[in-house]
Each structure stands twice: as structure tokens, then as C-alpha cells.
């Protein structure tokens with residue numbers, strides 16, 4: 321995945337007033353990161369809250385920077401507050417945009433043109449600070465969902481219960497359950513039963529943010545069932561335990577086979593990618609169209625998959641595709657194969 325040059329770029333949102341009704345798969349999908357900055361509302365005690373400002377910012381920009389710009393998590397401590405909409409353009413197997421909305425924008429104001437932001441949105445991620453008092457953000461979230469669901473029925477809502485690392489292990493499940501229950505109850509009271517919202521406990525200090533983002537992105541991939549079927553077939557034919565299709569740059573996974581397994585194989589795969597990317601800089605081997613390299617590649621397939629692959633197609637010597645297998649990486653046997661899109 322490569323990032324667009326345009327930190328702040330031209331909008332390619334809808335021009336046609338009816339276009340917001342189109343399913344996002346028909347256009348370049350947009351993903352919104354939203355959350356509430358508390359001090360924006362507590363004007364009377366602003367100086368008090370500002371003294372502790374970091375606790376009042378839910379972590380949207382940190383997420384965007386860690387996942388899409390490879391910023392080390394600890395560096396997010398120094399991020400300035402977002403004052404304008406930050407737009408990231410991502411190019412991977414499909415193009416999409418991530419918009420980071422400043423917490424203080426009042427998009428429910430009747431004078432505000434909602435189409436300029438919500439038109440063409442495929443997914444909305446509400447980043448809720450699990451450590452802060454979450455009552456006010458929950459109120460704002462339910463208000464937003466109720467406001468948007470009729471006009472923009474294709475938006476998929478997800479809540480990141482964020483900064484989960486700051487909560488003791490044995491209380492995490494309780495906090496997540498409490499937040500989910502409150503949102504469900506609030507929406508139920510407003511007449512919305514069984515709202516289609518996904519929840520993930522996330523932190524920029526571990527893999528959870530990448531897993532959460534992966535699930536959101538998968539909701540924007542129209543070909544997801546096709547990818548899953550393909551991965552299921554490869555998995556069965558090659559006797560893999562679990563198979564993921566990763567975007568190497570962001571380590572977001574676009575699809576996986578559909579077999580549930582215990583533990584987080586995603587985390588393992590993600591560490592493996594880091595290792596291979598680092599190692600390949602130093603030890604990568606050039607796979608030309610030689611009999612030798614063909615034999616070598618074939619041998620890997622035979623060892624790994626138990627069947628003979630067809631390597632009779634010429635390999636473009638200009639194209640360097642990574643391939644690696646590791647035996648006993650944290651107790652597992654891993655195989656990585658780069659594909660081009």
C-alpha cells in the first residue's frame with residue numbers, strides 16, 4: 321500500500337445530490353475516523369481540561385499515523401491537535417481514503433452540509449477513549465448514528481474502544497461490555513433495535529489496532545467473499561492451518577480463510593512480515609528465469625505444500641517478488657509469498 325502525496329487533498333466526493341445513495345463499492349470508498357474531544361464542550365472549565373488535554377483526545381490521529389504512516393506509537397505523544405480534516409489517500413488493491421475529523425466539528429449543526437463529509441463514506445470508525453469518562457462521547461455517537469442512518473444507509477459503523485492498554489487486563493472485558501451495552505440501550509431507547517455496529521478493543525501499542533482496522537477495511541472490499549473462497553481453497557490444498565492476505569505496507573489484512581483458530585495467527589504473520597522485510601533488504605535473492613531459481617522455488621512449494629507447482633511460466637527478472645519460509649518461528653512453520661496487484 322502506498323500513501324498519497326496529498327495530506328490535504330482535493331475532495332472527490334459526490335457531485336450529484338443523489339449519489340450519496342449509491343453503495344460505496346461503486347465509488348472510491350472513504351473511511352471516516354471520528355471521536356469527541358471533550359474540552360470542546362466544557363468551555364467553563366476549559367483551562368482545567370486543557371492542562372490534561374491528552375486525556376481528552378480519543379486518539380484518531382495516532383491511529384492514522386501508526387497504521388498508515390508507520391509512526392512509532394510513543395511518538396504520538398507529541399502529535400498536535402487536529403484542527404482541519406486530514407485526508408489520507410491510500411492505494412492498494414483498491415483505492416480508498418481515510419479522513420481524520422477534528423473532534424470539535426459540529427457536523428450535526430443544521431447549517432452544516434453533511435454531504436461534504438458523509439457523502440461517499442463507506443465506513444465510519446468512532447474512536448472512543450476507554451479510559452476517559454465515556455458517557456458524553458457515547459451520547460454523541462448515538463446521536464450521530466441516528467442522524468446518519470436514514471440519509472446514508474450504506475455507512476458501516478464501527479466503534480474502537482481505544483487505549484485499552486491503559487485498562488487492567490482483568491477489567492477490559494467489563495469495560496467493553498459496559499460500553500457496548502450503553503450504546504445498544506441508547507439506540508434501543510431511540511427506536512433502533514439491533515444496530516449493526518462492530519466493536520473492537522484497540523491500542524496503538526499492540527496489534528489490536530491493525531486487527532481492528534483490518535476488519536473495517538474488509539467491510540469495504542466488495543470482492544471479500546471471492547478472496548475468502550480462494551484462500552479456503554489454497555488452505556485446503558496446501559494443508560495450511562491459517563492463511564492471510566496482507567497489505568505489506570500497512571499490515572492490514574484484506575482477507576483470510578474462514579476457518580476459526582485459537583490464538584492470534586494474525587499477530588504471528590505480522591511479525592513475520594516485519595522480519596522478512598528487514599531481512600530481505602540484506603539477504604534477498606534474485607529469482608531470474610534460470611533453471612536453478614525455478615528448481616529452488618519449486619522445491620519450496622513441494623516442501624511446503626506437498627504438491628508440485630507449475631513454474632514453466634517465465635519469471636520477469638525485473639520483478640522481485642518476496643518469498644520465504646521459516647521453520648519454527650515462535651513454534652510455527654510459516655510461509656510467505658508476495659503477490660502483485
Ligand SMILES: Nc1nc2c(ncn2[C@@H]2O[C@H](COP(=O)(O)OP(=O)(O)OP(=O)(O)O)[C@@H](O)[C@H]2O)c(=O)[nH]1
Nearest residue numbers: 377378379380381382396397401402423483523524
Ligand atoms: N495509552 C494510549 N494512548 C494513546 C493511544 N492512542 C493514542 N494515545 C494518546 O492519546 C493522545 C491523543 O492522541 P491524538 O491521536 O492526537 O488524538 P485525536 O483524537 O486525534 O485528537 P485531536 O487531534 O485533537 O482530534 C496522544 O498523547 C496519544 O499518544 C493508545 O492506544 N493508548
